[in-house]
Amino acid sequence: MLIYLQMIETAADKAKFVIIYEEYHNLMFYAAKKILSSDQDAEDVVHHAFEQIAKNIEKIRDPLHPKTRRYAVVITENTALNLLKRKKLEMSTMQQCNFSTASHLEIEDDLLASCILKLPQEQQHVIWLKYHLGYNLHEIARMKNITFAAATKLDQRAKTKLKQLYTEGGGTL
Amino acid sequence: MIPEKTLRQAAARSCEAHVAALAEEMPADFKFIPSPRFQKRIKKLTRRANHPQAYRILQRAASIFLAILTAGVIWLSVDAEAREAFFGWVREIYYDTFVYRFEQLPASEETAYQYRLGALPEGYQEYRVVESPSNVFVVYKNADGQLLKFIYATDKHQLGLQVDAASASAKQLTINQQSAELLIYNNTETAPVLVWHSPNNETGFLLSGFLDEDELVRLAESVTKNKR
Numbered sequence: 001m002l003i004y005l006q007m008i009e010t011a012a013d014k015a016k017f018v019i020i021y022e023e024y025h026n027l028m029f030y031a032a033k034k035i036l037s038s039d040q041d042a043e044d045v046v047h048h049a050f051e052q053i054a055k056n057i058e059k060i061r062d063p064l065h066p067k068t069r070r071y072a073v074v075i076t077e078n079t080a081l082n083l084l085k086r087k088k089l090e091m092s093t094m095q096q097c098n099f100s101t102a103s104h105l106e107i108e109d110d111l112l113a114s115c116i117l118k119l120p121q122e123q124q125h126v127i128w129l130k131y132h133l134g135y136n137l138h139e140i141a142r143m144k145n146i147t148f149a150a151a152t153k154l155d156q157r158a159k160t161k162l163k164q165l166y167t168e169g170g171g172t173l
Numbered sequence: 174m175i176p177e178k179t180l181r182q183a184a185a186r187s188c189e190a191h192v193a194a195l196a197e198e199m200p201a202d203f204k205f206i207p208s209p210r211f212q213k214r215i216k217k218l219t220r221r222a223n224h225p226q227a228y229r230i231l232q233r234a235a236s237i238f239l240a241i242l243t244a245g246v247i248w249l250s251v252d253a254e255a256r257e258a259f260f261g262w263v264r265e266i267y268y269d270t271f272v273y274r275f276e277q278l279p280a281s282e283e284t285a286y287q288y289r290l291g292a293l294p295e296g297y298q299e300y301r302v303v304e305s306p307s308n309v310f311v312v313y314k315n316a317d318g319q320l321l322k323f324i325y326a327t328d329k330h331q332l333g334l335q336v337d338a339a340s341a342s343a344k345q346l347t348i349n350q351q352s353a354e355l356l357i358y359n360n361t362e363t364a365p366v367l368v369w370h371s372p373n374n375e376t377g378f379l380l381s382g383f384l385d386e387d388e389l390v391r392l393a394e395s396v397t398k399n400k401r
Contacts, residue, residue: 019312027199031195064312105190112180112183113184117187131177132185132188133188166175
């Protein structure tokens with residue numbers, strides 16, 4: 001953990017980071033393992049995810065806020081997906097690696113939220129990163145190692161697919 | 174077109190459901206044990222971190238300049254209440270964050286003491302303590318996993334206590350005859366935050382948990398100061 005702490009400027013931020021590390025590293029590793037079968041790959045992903053958290057630690061106000069846990073998991077999953085892509089695995093394998101629990105989830109009284117959970121995971125992450133975790137498309141592009149144009153297209157595709165699922169589910173706009 | 178506000182709310186709910194499901198399915202005994210390879214990579218990165226490149230210095234200088242510039246712009250853009258005296262500490266607003274920090278140098282012996290809640294709500298126990306030179310973060314937890322956060326700050330060189338100001342409304346209170354502020358949020362996932370200070374103005378306190386106002390005040394008034 002020393003390296004992460006060296007990336008952090010203030011003592012208060014270091015304390016925040018310690019809490020995030022201690023509180024979420026198991027869940028982050030578990031999230032990575034769900035996408036990547038190898039322990040070694042999952043460990044790499046957790047390492048990169050913590051590097052990203054360390055870089056952005058000043059944006060995190062409360063390490064124990066539910067949003068911080070979501071941030072840690074989404075960053076980890078996103079990093080795992082990037083690694084999976086880099087390894088040029090078949091798209092079909094990616095589909096199989098979809099989060100089975102999440103895709104079966106239904107949120108009562110919230111059709112739109114349920115539809116987001118039915119999106120392909122890459123589109124799901126763009127929606128979460130942009131509309132929940134406050135990343136802009138430039139940052140998402142950097143995070144996913146894609147161009148800004150590709151990130152914009154991904155965002156548009158996600159919203160188009162979401163609109164389709166929503167109207168098919170009986171939602172009205 | 175889905176309205177952005179609706180999309181944001183749905184994104185938050187779906188993300189929460191996804192992460193909650195993941196946490197629920199994770200076996201209770203699941204543990205991430207870093208391998209020797211992982212440790213080795215950390216050491217390697219540590220060496221790199223100990224020899225920073227010149228660009229990092231330039232980057233930092235540019236960041237400081239930008240921060241000064243931005244701070245100046247923010248300063249001009251907020252109204253007179255943005256920087257109001259708050260009990261010897263100062264409360265400032267930066268976009269959607271309240272920052273409570275020292276205006277004066279605290280006595281050095283202040284760090285020789287530690288603070289804890291003298292009373293706890295039923296079922297809560299001390300769960301974790303994380304200390305840094307400027308802040309101490311004490312977390313209490315009950316059997317249902319509900320958290321109660323107690324933070325105190327004693328270093329004027331740090332930013333002190335940072336609190337989410339977005340969608341918060343502030344209520345003025347008193348804790349042991351000292352000014353205090355209770356921040357209440359209009360969303361269900363952010364717990365109310367109570368901020369106050371020690372009688373000598375040298376330590377700032379923050380207490381946050383899903384408890385009602387009377388309970389938070391009772392706990393705040395129970396804080397004990399002990400020599401380390």
